[in-house]
Amino acid sequence: MLDSFGRITWWGFSPAIDFQAIVLPAQIYVVENNLEILARQMLLLALIYEAPETIGLQEKTELFLEIFGNTLIRSQTEEYLCRKADDFIKMVTNFNYLNQCLGFLDLSNLKFAERDQLEAIFKFWRQKNPKLFEVTEMWDHRLRKHLGARYDSRQNVYDWDYNMKLHSKANIINSREYSNWRENGIAFDIREANYNIANKSLASGEIMKREGQKHYVRGYWGDIVNSPYIAFGIECEEESFFKKTNDMYLKTSQDITQYNIMAYMHEIAYGTKYQLPKDKSETENESDQLGKIQEVNEDEEDSDQTISASTEESNQALFKGLQNFKIYFLPLNSLPVLPKKSKYNKLFNIVYFSNSMVHLFKPDIQPILAHGSLIVCESAKYILELKKEQHEEFVKRVSGMAKTANCKVRQNFDGEKDNIFAYLYTP
Structure with missing residues (x-):
């Protein structure tokens, strides 16, 4: 795959x-x-x-x-x-x-x-x-x-x-x-x-x-x-x-x-x-x-397209x-290290895992989670190479990780139908 x-x-x-x-x-x-x-x-x-x-x-x-x-x-x-x-x-x-x-x-x-x-x-x-x-x-x-x-x-x-x-x-x-x-x-x-x-x-x-x-x-x-x-x-x-x-x-x-x-x-x-x-002159074709x-041809130029x-x-x-918006780039693969640093203690209200990074969803991350934090995991719904049994295995794997990290399912989901899996951190 x-x-x-x-x-x-x-x-x-x-x-x-x-x-x-x-x-x-x-x-x-x-x-x-x-x-x-x-x-x-x-x-x-x-x-x-x-x-x-x-x-x-x-x-x-x-x-x-x-x-x-x-x-x-x-x-x-x-x-x-x-x-x-x-x-x-x-x-x-x-x-x-x-x-x-x-x-x-x-x-x-x-x-x-x-x-x-x-x-x-x-x-x-x-x-x-x-x-x-x-x-x-x-x-x-x-x-x-x-x-x-x-x-x-x-x-x-x-x-x-x-x-x-x-x-x-x-x-x-x-x-x-x-x-x-x-x-x-x-x-x-x-x-x-x-x-x-x-x-x-x-x-x-x-x-x-x-x-x-x-x-x-x-x-x-x-x-x-x-x-x-x-x-x-x-x-x-x-x-x-x-x-x-x-x-x-x-x-x-x-x-x-x-x-x-x-x-x-x-x-x-x-x-x-x-x-x-909307083109008012063609109201009959409004839909x-x-x-x-x-769509603009390559040769057309105007002030709206100046780079x-x-x-x-x-x-x-x-x-x-x-003014109140900030994006912090952290070191590569540094999630396992964050719980060891006091400045990240109970800092995160939402944590999102892509399906390629969900292997980091482990009990070790608990110190960085606030009570009631939302954990969102990307499903594998759109990974076309996966078979039905592999989708089921992926759901079991993620659910098992969530359980060991003291996270409970926010609402029921289907691994082949839903885009995300959502959990709540409840220590």
């Missing part, structure tokens, strides 16, 4: 959760197992909080989608990635600059070696030598290794995985977009543009043995089966996206993802709920207009509402 799931989790394998309804203001502590993930989180956070007068909502959304879910990006997106890499190098080496540019982000808990490695990652991002990360060849290599003898009939494999595994879980994802992503790793092709430059934010390193010797190998080690659509593309508050004609959805998971990201960014920037534009988000030249020009992105 590792060949398909990947060694590094670039996107979540369940729909995004909005925790702001549970706790505000938010102080968020992040523990990951890979520095490239932290680097990518910095990039996406910086993009989200770019000032709206610096990057327009449409362009910001498209940049996010490309960076988030595409192996190949546009030249404009590469330019943005390179510029942010320059900024991030300054941020990890100068916390005053970090506070000036991304005041809601705290890197002070990272080890010196980890900050040095982050700097190296950002230096790699700004290099434009296409030979350094030949992601198209890497993607194909992963496909060949995963499919083996089935490689030559891989389109049939994609159809089988879609119809027999994915469709029942998320049928808003259509077979065409899923098959296209499986083939080339491009999830979002919103513009009529050239997606021909490797997305270096999806590169990561592995230590591998060759002929008895250890070698550092850079490659694409992420998901090649489940897809980036699940995180933002299968649930939506706007019901018009789920309308059907002849039992077929009029919109796609790409449409929903684009709307959701645009809505999130609009609310962050302006503090109001995003409303889909169609509800589901339409503007910032530097972070110094976009400091206004630090909105006043962020």
Whole structure:
């Protein structure tokens, strides 16, 4: 299963959760197992909080989608990635600059070696030598290794995985977009543009043995089966996206993802709920207009799509509402160590475990939990390679961990139907 799931989790394998309804203001502590993930989180956070007068909502959304879910990006997106890499190098080496540019982000808990490695990652991002990360060849290599003898009939494999595994879980994802992503790793092709430059934010390193010797190998080690659509593309508050004609959805998971990201960014920037534009001159087709988000050709330019030249020009992105909001990056795999430090004693009201990190849900974490803390574990519902008995085993495993950590089930759940498992800490 590792060949398909990947060694590094670039996107979540369940729909995004909005925790702001549970706790505000938010102080968020992040523990990951890979520095490239932290680097990518910095990039996406910086993009989200770019000032709206610096990057327009449409362009910001498209940049996010490309960076988030595409192996190949546009030249404009590469330019943005390179510029942010320059900024991030300054941020990890100068916390005053970090506070000036991304005041809601705290890197002070990272080890010196980890900050040095982050700097190296950002230096790699700004290099434009296409030979350094030949992601198209890497993607194909992963496909060949995963499919083996089935490689030559891989389109049939994609159809089988879609119809027999994915469709029942998320049928808003259509077979065409899923098959296209499986083939080339491009999830979002919103513009009529050239997606021909490797997305270096999806590169990561592995230590591998060759002929008895250890070698550092850079490659694409992420998901090649489940897809980036699940995180933002299968649930939506706007019901018009789920309308059907002849039992077929009029919109796609790409449409929903684009709307959701645009809505999130609009609310962050302006503090109001995003409303889909309506074309008053076509009131008789209003239902169609509800589901339409503007598509822009590559040649079209206007002030709403200007990408910032530097972070110094976009400091206004630090909105006043962020004064009580802070994200702390903690050292890699440091969760077992936190209970030994007094500053984390009974600190956390909510703890979220992704399904790739749930093995850390152990009794040892109890000292950091407040009484009544909510423990949320991502289910394995959307891990397509799992069989029914493996889903059942996963539920048993997580439930056993919860019990030994003095956590009781908040409400009953089904491992094959529910996105998350929720527990309450009751010592």
